[in-house]
Amino acid sequence: GNSVTQMEGPVTLSEEAFLTINCTYTATGYPSLFWYVQYPGEGLQLLLKATKADDKGSNKGFEATYRKETTSFHLEKGSVQVSDSAVYFCALSDQGGYQKVTFGTGTKLQVIP
């Protein structure tokens, strides 16, 4: 079956530091890949996505590239802010008729001033 593996958190960074959150996946076929973010007390919301190999998703300064050869979709940001403190979920959606989404366990990011 499909699976998503994320680096365990929490990750604590100082403001303006570089962020990488690793994500690797196992899937049959060619899934779409997503990063969702969950701010404290809220539901998940889409941060960015990529639908095919070598695509780069980007939003709010965050980027992730769909790497089929390494089955990875690592999240990066060049300079984090306190407002980026949240839980980040990597996810994949397979290409079958039913849009089943498999989520990783989430990585908590804390950015300190």
Place this chain on the structure above:
Amino acid sequence: DADVTQTPRNRITKTGKRIMLECSQTKGHDRMYWYRQDPGLGLRLIYYSFDVKDINKGEISDGYSVSRQAQAKFSLSLESAIPNQTALYFCATSETGGAQETQYFGPGTRLLVL
């Protein structure tokens, strides 16, 4: 107003009680989902519905039931709550379409079963 709303936001109940969690959406989406979130386990799918007449079990449906009263409403019931159903529950929606679609989440219901 939020596109996906959940009620209640917090609930404390006792073992053996029947409770219902409700979800409403104004996005006009056909597909609706119920997930639970547990620390260290991420989100797991309980039930999903493609439309009012189509309801399907997810990976952890035991102990739960659902009702799709209308396109906009999808309720989750715990027939006889037990402590290991203590979790954060999310409703989500998506449009009819392919694997690249985004899911839109409600704010969640935090449930504590004593």
